[in-house]
Amino acid sequence: MDSFFEFFSFSDPNIRYVVIGSLLLTSSSAIVGTFTFLKKKALVGDAVAHAVLPGVCLSFILSGEKSPIILIIGAFLTGWLSLVLIDIITAKSKLKEDTAIGLILSVFFGIGIFMLTIIQKSGNASQTGLDQFLFGKAASLVGFDLIVFAVIAVILIVSVWLFFKELTLLAFDEEFAVTLGLPVRAIELLLTTLTVLAVVVGIQAVGVVLMAAMLITPAAAARFWTHNITTMIWLAAIFGSLSGLAGAYISYIAPSMPTGPWIVVVISTIAFISFFLAPGRGILYRVKTQRRIKKQINDENILKALYHLGEEGKKFYEKRTLQEILSKRKFEPQALKSGLKRLRSDGYLKNENGYWSFTRAGKRKGQRTVKLHRLWELYLTQYLRIAPDHVHDDADTIEHILTPELEARLEKLLNYPKVDPHQSEIPYG
Amino acid sequence: MTNDKTIINQVHHVENPVLEVHDLTVSYDKKPVLWDVDLTLPYGKLIGIVGPNGAGKSTLIKSVMGLTPNSSGYVKLFDQSLREARGKISYVPQRESVDWDFPASVLDVVLMGRYGKLGLFRRPRKADKDIAMDSLRKVGMEAYEKRQISQLSGGQQQRVFLARALAQQADLYFMDEPFAGVDAATEKAIISLLREMSAKGKTVIVVHHDLQSVTQYFDWVILLNMRLVASGPVEKVFTTELLQETYGGKLTLLSDVGDLIRQQQFPNREKTPDSKSG
Incomplete structure (x- = not known):
């Protein structure tokens, strides 16, 4: 119980940083995830999350260090590549989107795990902690890392705020957006970029494997409570934050515990409660x-x-x-x-x-x-x-x-x- | 009454048209579904597009609006390119084309009609809300402003889509089956609204499939069945003979050639160095 009060009094600056970090990570991915959810692209989010792993490993192998910016660039590149490949397979072959997603997800993740094993066997001292990308560890976010990821999280939130109107219209009626002469392709590209970035920051908290839950579950839970998209985004952010807070606390009291599963348990509980109790739905x-x-x-x-x-x-x-x-x-x-x-x-x-x-x-x-x-x-x-x-x-x-x-x-x-x-x-x- | 310039194969052409479609062929998945359409349409008319299922009625207006990727030939609106004319045209999609279980109110959806004029970043202001409310009034839905769109009936959904189009304050409207699945009262309300619009000089082009009401509703009619059968004033074109040609069975040869093009991955037009598309 002592640790509970110690943590939630936020008097220790380290705790404050960890809390701020996890709140930003989880809320920003929940906010972007609301649009992924409304566009019915939940599985695409999952594919990107898994496809990020080989990028992280590759940039580590090439640079030999765990600098956040380099890792982010690697993650971003393979995340993007996976989306492009899904699009190409869907457009140019007879395979449907669900098959393409399944293919890309497993191939990328397989390569990622393969690389991760090689790195771990290499004996490189600085590799410790790279496996945190699998299940996340909110508490390891300190110093420069925290600043980098916090900046990205803020960029995500601001972009959604700026393009709120366009993102909403695109999720509801894309053809109509085309006929209005809006730059639909550019907005589409923006949403994809935001999704990839949300995944890149979100995996710090929950890891690659469970990232889809962080992207989609807050929005799914929020949808039960409201018919208003603005309220829905706020609720998703709040639900995401609550689970992020829980994750930070767990990783504080039990440092050897991966935070991802805990965050996912909390957010899923919120979703289940919504599923049963929400008025109307x-x-x-x-x-x-x-x-x-x-x-x-x-x-x-x-x-x-x-x-x-x-x-x-x-x-x-x-x-x-x-x-x-x-x-x-x-x-x-x-x-x-x-x-x-x-x-x-x-x-x-x-x-x-x-x-x-x-x-x-x-x-x-x-x-x-x-x-x-x-x-x-x-x-x-x-x-x-x-x-x-x-x-x-x-x-x-x-x-x-x-x-x-x-x-x-x-x-x-x-x-x-x-x-x-x-x-x-x-x-x- | 009309300023017919020429009549070629039952297609009445006009001078200074609001819409010119030039040699338009549209393909889905490589298969041409609409062949070589050439037509010109006059200003300020209520125009119906009529033809059997699979005739390419929706395809025609979607292609004009730039919603089908694969088309050859060109389209001019107000003697301008589609890009230049965007602000003056409005499109009402089929009701089923969107998921109505979206978290939005009636007013939210109608305000979307203002987004083209607003540009990026800017939020709707009071003036836009006034226009949206005015549009809702015109379709008799002002009392539903705050209603969630998931709670609307089919007829109400259609009215909301119409209000969204009205909020665009366009001069040329394309409507895809606005009467599909609506009750008689809504149909009556919609058609009198369209009449009012055309009386104010707006051009309204409507995909329609009820032959019974064509002469009563429209000034001008386009008969379509994978190719243009006829286009002209209702009294001249809506004849038993031309209707038989439109509805008298599919042109199976045309359809088979289309299938062949798809199977063999042929281009539907050969590319010449000076060919333009779009």
Whole structure:
């Protein structure tokens, strides 16, 4: 626990640097990744991430040192080369893009691992730490390295801010952007460059293998919470930062631990929580909506049954037993019980000594359901020419869904009919 | 009424055309899908492009807008090159061409119509928002300004695309199937809007596939089936005879030659030293 407070008080300047570094790395790749995500290029991001490894190794072999700028240049070159090759294979051969991505990813990564092994066996003293590129190590970012990567991260964020409008349009409707005369190829090139750079800086934190998660997962998680692209970018940056912070902390308390997997675990947890809990798009919300609808249908069916009972002899406010209600429609005993309870507390029904009767509001609601049912049956027979004995089941569903606006249109269209196809009276008022 | 200059093979040509298509052949994946189209179109008309499925209707307007990579021949708009004329033309793509589950509001999408005029870096200002709102009003969607585009019906999506085009304040509009999959009320609203635009001197070119409404909607019609069958005023060109020629089955020989060109990787035109493309 001590280390927790020590870390999060940020009093140690070293910790401050590491934190700032990981926040910039993770948030900048999350921001650029939002557009990769919206352009549906997630797999391309993964390919670039893996293709960066041979570049890093090659520049180390050629220069013999671990200078960040040289390594970045190498990474950038092979990252770019992989994208160009994917494009060429897709355009010039019969192979589709997914195949091209698969090919390039594995070939580049294979070569990278091959080179890495040679370097590690070479006994070059300065090679220690090169394998951090595989799984990342946020805490190793200090001094000049930190400055270089922080500068790139800032460049990424500023570029997205500057070209926000163009990048958004390109992600939504590229053809339209062409017809506007925008320099679409240049913007495309920009996004590719930004993606490669985001990968180059992001691998410092999470490593080559898990980089795709850093690029795509924050955006995917953010998408669940908002329909606004600006909010989405902010959220992605925040989610990315949270995981980056977690990664920095882990690499502080357990220096031998690679940070990448931890960052990915945190960001994936955020994504899963979003997947379940987000309003509107989350699973939980949908399940709840479906439950609510099920209850609404059940309750309206009870009111309808009571209304049908009342129609016999026009005794709408008569007290009814459960058996009477069940004689009009079969209900699950439990659903009937909880439905009646809900209807009473909502003020639609009264209960005296086990007998159930309508309140005014209850009768009105039951009557409306019956009316909609019969109107819909009539609509189906008149406008869709469906046989009267085939319309009941459809109407049983539609009666619960029609809005007052559609109700009014239906009444007008059918000219306020008196009876349905089965000669039952359609109740108004 | 029209200032016809000449009529060649049922193609009515006009002087000082808003659009001139010269000997245009368009290929997809090396296979020519539209052969040697030559036409000129008059200013200020509502123009329909009609033909069976796979006739190359969308291909024609996409090619004019510079959206198909492989074409030969040339196109002039307002007697200018496409590059020079960009600011004066507007394109309404098919509704299905984009993913409507994109995080944007109706107003966001309509504002995209202003991006060409804004240039790089600049964000839309109040004046642009006013224009966008005005465009939304014209298509009857002003109440939906803040609505997420994923929640729109097909007809509403189409209106949003139209509003985006209106926000461009162009003089020449190309619309790819604006009536596809929209309800009758939307179709009526759209056509009266197009009439209004053409009354103000705008030229509107519409890919259309409902023959029933052609005479009622358009002043000028282009009949297409892998090649240009006819182009001219509706009353002169929209005849049973020419429609039969347009819809009377595919030209299988033409299609087979196209396939051969693709299989053998032939160029569809030989390159001569002075040949120009685009």
